[in-house]
Amino acid sequence: EPALGLGWAYFVNNGPYSDFIKEYVDEEEIGTCVGFQALLNMLTKKLKGLRATGMAAVSCACHQLFRGLGLGDLQKGERQCNMDYLFTSSIAGCGLKLVTISYDVGCQWFKKFWDRVQHLPVALEFSLPFMTIHSLVPKFHLQSHVEACHSAFSFNFFRGRGRTDGEGVERNWDGLNGQAPSTSEMLPGGRWDTLDDCCGWANWRKTMGLGAYPLL
Numbered sequence: 001e002p003a004l005g006l007g008w009a010y011f012v013n014n015g016p017y018s019d020f021i022k023e024y025v026d027e028e029e030i031g032t033c034v035g036f037q038a039l040l041n042m043l044t045k046k047l048k049g050l051r052a053t054g055m056a057a058v059s060c061a062c063h064q065l066f067r068g069l070g071l072g073d074l075q076k077g078e079r080q081c082n083m084d085y086l087f088t089s090s091i092a093g094c095g096l097k098l099v100t101i102s103y104d105v106g107c108q109w110f111k112k113f114w115d116r117v118q119h120l121p122v123a124l125e126f127s128l129p130f131m132t133i134h135s136l137v138p139k140f141h142l143q144s145h146v147e148a149c150h151s152a153f154s155f156n157f158f159r160g161r162g163r164t165d166g167e168g169v170e171r172n173w174d175g176l177n178g179q180a181p182s183t184s185e186m187l188p189g190g191r192w193d194t195l196d197d198c199c200g201w202a203n204w205r206k207t208m209g210l211g212a213y214p215l216l
């Protein structure tokens with residue numbers, strides 16, 4: 001069952017993506033300083049024989065819009081190789097100079113990011129010397145991190161970001177989680193197309209809902 005428009009909307013083209021992921025078969029899930037690791041382990045236990053164990057998505061923390069080519073399958077929980085590729089893919093070619101990331105395990109994922117990024121595919125056009133990137137943790141999630149993270153990864157203390165709660169990237173799952181039971185039984189092509197459509201709907205609804213706000 002081929003996808004009708006793979007790599008045209010939100011899901012990355014799985015060909016080059018899985019070629020890159022193949023190089024990291026032994027990589028483990030991103031470590032966490034958070035106390036509920038046991039719960040995470042429980043959630044990722046019964047995953048043998050599955051083509052995808054979930055999906056990751058990059059979205060805008062301010063407007064809560066899914067970013068194009070920022071979605072991809074996960075094979076073994078959230079690993080750095082998956083998140084590095086999807087994050088970079090979602091901002092490739094945008095000409096951004098300053099990026100602040102909101103991620104619930106941002107404190108761990110961002111470690112050695114600059115070393116890893118040099119091994120990303122050239123096609124992702126990551127302009128290393130010209131971009132400033134910081135990783136923070138969403139405000140609600142930050143409370144469950146160890147104390148050493150509280151100030152270092154706080155939106156409240158970050159210049160120009162104090163009024164962003166960073167939780168928009170998490171709220172987006174509320175709209176997509178309901179698709180899991182049906183899409184988990186689909187073949188990959190249909191699943192990607194269906195989830196692309198759901199993200200398009202969420203973005204369209206959000207854009208319409210903004211109404212006149214962007215003009216204020």
Ligand SMILES: [Zn+2]
Nearest residue numbers: 033107145149
């Ligand atoms: Zn932390």
